[in-house]
Amino acid sequence: MKFLKILALRGPNIWTYRPVLEVWLDIGPLEDSPSNLIPGFYERLTAWLPTLAEHRCGIGEPGGFLQRLREGTWPGHILEHVTLELQTLAGMQGGFGKARSTSVRGVYKVAVRSRNEKVSIAAMHAGRDLVMAAIEDKPFDVKAAISHLRELVDAHCLGPSTACIVDAATERRIPSIRLTDGNLVQLGYGARQHRVWTAETGRTSAIAEGISRNKDLTKQLLTSCGVPVPEGRIVESAEDAWEAAEDIGVPVVVKPTDGNHGRGVSTELMTRAEVEAAYHLADAEGSEVLVERFVRGNEHRLLVVGGKLAAATRGETVSVLGDGIATVRELIDRQINSDPRRGEEEEFPLDVLLVDKNPAVRFEIERQGYRADAVLPKDVSIIVQRNGNVAFDVTDKVHPEVAAAVSLAARIVGLDIAGIDLVAEDISKPLDVQGAAIVEVNAGPGLLMHLKPAEGQPRPVGKAIVDSLFEEHETGRIPLVGIAGSSGKTRVAKILAKFIQLSGSHVGLACSDGLFSGQRQIDKGNCATWSAAQKLLMNPKVEAAVIENSFSTILAEGLGYDRCQVGIVTNIEPEKHFGEFYIDNPDQVYNVLRTQVDVVLGDGAAVLNAADPLAVKMAELCDGEVIFFAKNSELPIIKDHLKQGGRAVLQKGSGLVLTSSLCKILLTNPAAKPVAADSVEPLLAAVAAAWALGISPDLISAGVKTFTLEQADA
Structure with missing residues (x-):
């Protein structure tokens, strides 16, 4: 093989x-x-x-x-x-x-x-x-x-957080382009695009992200707006940490100001030895250390997207129960790490507790008077982890006042997507009645705990993010025209780009003669390729795109877009394509070029050559409308199509006619030079595509009147 x-x-x-x-x-x-x-x-x-x-x-x-x-x-x-x-x-x-x-x-x-x-x-x-x-x-x-x-x-492959956003976009038929080998993804095309990177978007402010990393500054801003936070301050040393704890009153929490995922966080500290040891743990994880009042209750993570609560999870402390035989380390493996919900990979909702790699776990064990390799007496229970297990869904239990408070916190910091860490004994009650408080506001929050909670209902957080970026009616698409066929494609593309430009849109053009953004040529040479089309659709200035697709591009790379508003097939000359890619009969050529019609959107149109039987056959494949073009208005297919309410663009003397069962619009071409015979069909196809895009007949007429063969071949 x-x-x-x-x-x-x-x-x-x-x-x-x-x-x-x-x-x-x-x-x-x-x-x-x-x-x-x-x-x-x-x-x-x-x-x-x-x-x-x-x-x-x-x-x-x-x-x-x-x-x-x-x-x-x-x-x-x-x-x-x-x-x-x-x-x-x-x-x-x-x-x-x-x-x-x-x-x-x-x-x-x-x-x-x-x-x-x-x-x-x-x-x-x-x-x-x-x-x-x-x-x-x-x-x-x-x-x-x-x-x-x-x-x-x-x-x-994309991580689960980014993947869930892309999947949600796909459900809404919003196209996506992966911009790097990592998790930076573009949703939508051209001028209608938005970018996402895990749980951050193009709307995520760098200033807001910087504020969220500084826990002390975040607390100051929240306090000034009346959001409950635990009092505390940044400390400079282990001794200073204990002084702060005495001022605040034990128990306290010690944590790094810019840590994440609960690393370096120690809670419910009562003694000087515990506080000073916790200081060193926090200092190893972040740039500064914060000591603050301990808030009694369970740790919660609430996800706010676009100012609305999207999901909420609760954390639980983790304990082991002694049997008088096994060491604490062995009990952790048997009673905790054996849980199938725990694993080292990102797909698992709960982490494996590795004593040797987690100083916070060792600290918890030792502060209760034991060591990892000590045998735990029978029926004695000790806590081995107090935070970091926030994976139990409680979204439906969140009190409206709590939802309002976390939404306000996200707005104060300035984040469009925020993970709010909140400590409360009962999330179904207002914060003030139970002395609860918001302890952190995080940018780029992990989504896995909401997608795959250890317990409870998964939440459609990817959909929430997509819906915050795109209004209900938006698809992130720009008017996009794809052109395939055996000949004439480049002329059609360049004429059509001119028509679109006259309509006032910044048009991108990828064709055999190069890559263009408006009047500016970006690349020279053959750009009727997948990569050139992708470049065009990544350009946030492009408001409409015209993309030529060669026969070999479809076979070797695939189309550079997922769907198009208008798909044009100029003509089909099977013999021109024999000999490559094991293509050796007309049916195979047809199956390649039909790809252009297969991707036309339901509210779009296929523009087909009525004089080409194989192109006409593709009409039945189109999800949208079909517009025929032809030099001969007497073709039977044209007459039948018009009777059925279809549209066509036809040659009439020295001019063109846009015709349907409802109207006929005559366009003349008093150009200095008459249109050459081999350019009539490309002009007809371009006019039909412009009509399909909703460009007014007056603008199309202006384009036709100024059309010259030199412009198409320039």
Whole structure:
């Protein structure tokens, strides 16, 4: 099994709307060895990957793929399913997969859904090795392969907080672009974009973030606005910490001013020894140390998004109970770390308590008179962690006055998204009646505790963030026109860009002649590519985009956008495309170019050449309206289309006519030079697209009147 080529199709493609990894696979002599003719293959493969039983292939229900294995199927198809399953077991869901033979015997195209191409490439290689090991009856370490893939998922895929925001945007059909290998993501296109980075957005003020990191300054601002906070002050030394504790009155809390995740925080400190020891813990975590009044109650984290409470969780202290035999360390492992909700990876709602790596845990144990390796007497219970376990959902219990208080706190600091740490005995009661207080306001709060609480209902916090950025009717989309076909695409693109510019929008153009933002050329050379389209859509100045897509771009990269308002197919000349990518018949050419029509939005339009039978055939694929263009107004398809209430743009003498069952608008072209015969169809297509975009006939007419062939070819 040899990989001839690996293609990362990052946008809509011939397989699906979503990014896929496509591999050209040469199985050589295995073409004569379907799975049912390889002794022991079925047993070995299913023993290594028993979850293949869930694959529905063929019959549409679990067990379908295994049935195909027993009946006999080929390595390309098997590799597809094995790769998908390895991705799933590694924590990166796939779902879509296809394997198709080419015109060359033994050569297949295998495609699998790819949320990250680095992970998918590794999974494809691991899948090939696993399938070959099963064929040749050789050992294969499935556990090690999955472990390696999981490491890649952790390193290269979006974190759960950012992923939940992107998923929520996708639910609202808001497009997204990952801007880095990390968690910086753009939601929306061009001038209508917003950026998110975990739980921070383009609206998150740097000043507000700086204030939130300074806990003492935060408390001052909250106090001045009447928000209850525990009194306290910054201290300079362990001795100063004890003096502050005496002034405030024990018990107190000692913590770093700029720490996070509860690191370096010690609570309910009563003695000088405890306070001074806690000072050193806090000093190791942050730049300054704060001593403040201890507020009795449970720690809570309330998430405020766009001025509204989105979710709330409660924390609990963690204790172990002695049996007179086991050490404290052993009891922690047995009674706490054995909880399946605990783990070192981010996906777990609760952390594993590692005594040797957590000074705060050792401090808690020692302040109660024990050591980690000491045996805890029978029926004696000690606290091993007082904070950091905020993962029990209480959103529905939050009192309205509490919700108002945390919303105010977020506004005072200036954060659009804030994690408010609050200590209260009962979150269902107002703060003032129980002496509760807000102890911290955090920027960039973690979302996992709300997405996957240890107990209680998960909260749609990603949706809350997306809804705070985009109004209910907004999709984050700009008018976007995609152009495909065998010829004339660049002329159509440049004429249409001119029409859009006349309408007053800043237009971006990506075509074979370069990349343009308004009148400025950004890149030269062929820019009818995925990467050029992405550059255009990242530009916050672009209010409308015109993007040319070459035949090879669709096959090698996929479209540079997920959906478009207008999709144009200029014409289809199958023979021009034979010979590349194993394309050798008209049906295959049609299936490539139909991609442009497949991605037209439901409220958009496909602009199709009525004189081209293959282009006309694509009309049935369009989710939106269809507008035909043609030099010959007598074509039967035009007449039928108009009778059914459709629209068309036609040549009429030396002018053009925009026609429908309701109206006819004649546009003349008294240009100094008449339109050349080979430019009529590109002009018709551009006019039809402008009409579909809602550009007024007067503006279109102005564009047509000033059109020259030199402008289109410049």
